[in-house]
Amino acid sequence: MSIPENGRRVRISVYGVTAQEAERLAREVKTRAERGQFSRDRTTVAGFARAWLERKAREVRPNTLDAYRRELSLALPSLKDSQAPDPLGARPLKDVTPGHIRELVDELYGRYSLRTVRWVRQKLRAIFEEALHLELVFRNPVAPVKVKGSRDQASAKAGRALELHEVRALLSALDAHSDPRTALALRLMLACGLRLGEALGLQWSDIDLEAGVLTVRRAYSAGRITQPKTHTSARTVPIPAQTLERLRAYRAWWCEKLGKCPPVEFWVFPGNSLSKPLDYNAPGHALRRIVAKLGIPHVRVHDLRHSYGSHLLANGAPLELVSERMGHANANITLGVYRHLLQHERQGFVIDPEDLLRPRAQA
Known part of the structure; x- marks a missing residue:
């Protein structure tokens, strides 16, 4: 039997236990070929x-x-x-x-x-x-x-935002953590909304301790340095006062450890070899151990960034500002992905029917 395939006719053979079965199979092949559904390609x-x-x-x-x-x-x-x-x-x-x-x-x-x-x-x-x-x-x-x-x-x-009591417990645990590199990297993700790769990709030239800001210029993951995720991911973010204080103390620790202050191209969170950033999986491993010890429900590293955006919005920050701080392409991404109604915010939305019935004061 010959059938069309890719603009030309090819001959194929079909077999059956009986002549009737062979004829049925041949009809099926021909029908599929006429519908454009026949291919002998064996690509897996x-x-x-x-x-x-x-x-x-x-x-x-x-x-x-x-x-x-x-x-x-x-x-x-x-x-x-x-x-x-x-x-x-x-x-x-x-x-x-x-x-x-x-x-x-x-x-x-x-x-x-x-x-x-x-x-x-x-x-x-x-x-x-x-x-x-x-x-x-x-x-x-x-x-x-x-x-x-x-x-x-x-x-x-999909992620969750930490409640206030969880934030408080986590920050205390980070202050007591044995590895200041991992602890401060996790704190920056929570305090500045950084992605893990953005935090690990920081060099001292990206941090202005006088002005209290940091600039995201690169990211690190899977052993590679890359550009920020999108053009809006390259951004400058203010560092909260308490986190800035810890960054200054952390830099002083490095000055003492190295015998001189780290140069501007030095990684803020270097690995053991100092020539590369901290291992990409180290903060996640540390966070899992910390939250398990604290008895906090499961928290992913990325949930720290979720928490940053959620708490900004919950405390009245304009959506456009939060989108800019998070490095999102547009405000709809911020609203759709990082807007988590927290317990304390939900409790704030209360309408008492008695209040609705009271006459309003004249201005």
Whole structure:
């Protein structure tokens, strides 16, 4: 039997246990070919995913590419370890069905947060969408598979703002912490709304102890120095008085430790070798130990930044100002992502019906 493929006719053979079955299979192949749904391409999901990541390397920042690879490797383990079992990754693109994706998503549900599963599905959908545009598949098998969960599940992983009593306990614990580098890095994230990479990327030239401000000019993660996340992420932020006092004491500690004051290109939070910033995972490890000892519910490093924005807004700071301090591209991002109603703020929104019935005083 010959069928059209990529503008030319090709001959294929189909086999069945009986002549009737062979005829049925031939009709199915012909129907798919007429619909443009027939392809003999044997590119695997993992193979196409690797090529997709290579293309993305030219389009996105290194940190973003690392996140893409990390998320995809949860669904396609062979991207991380070529010897790892990878049922979906070994399957040809054209053979993947929504049922295969549903099975994978259900498995991921049991091991990862709802937020993580959604990110994984999003990357898989993007891969198959590109394959669809290249006519390697006739449909996107990820599109009909939804990732659903309760609102509580989603918000629990999206981040939270620390309540005031938690902030107080954490600051006291940071003052008593044995490693001043880690402690002050965490404090800057909470007091100035810095991302982890922004804090670790600070050099002494970025801090003006006289004016009481710091300037974000670079970020550090995964062993690399990069530009700030967006053009608005490069910004100057005021340092609160108590944090500024600790920064001055911290610099004096380094002057004594080095026998001279650190030069302007010296990392504010250097690692053990001093030539590189502090290990990217060190603040997170320290924070987990601290909050566990304090009995505070789980806190991520990024939640310190969430807390900064939330408390600014809760205390009446204009949305545009908070957006600028956070380094967001626009105020809608600030409002949508970092606006958490805190317990003390919720309590402030009280309307007494008796007050509504009282006559208003004339001006």
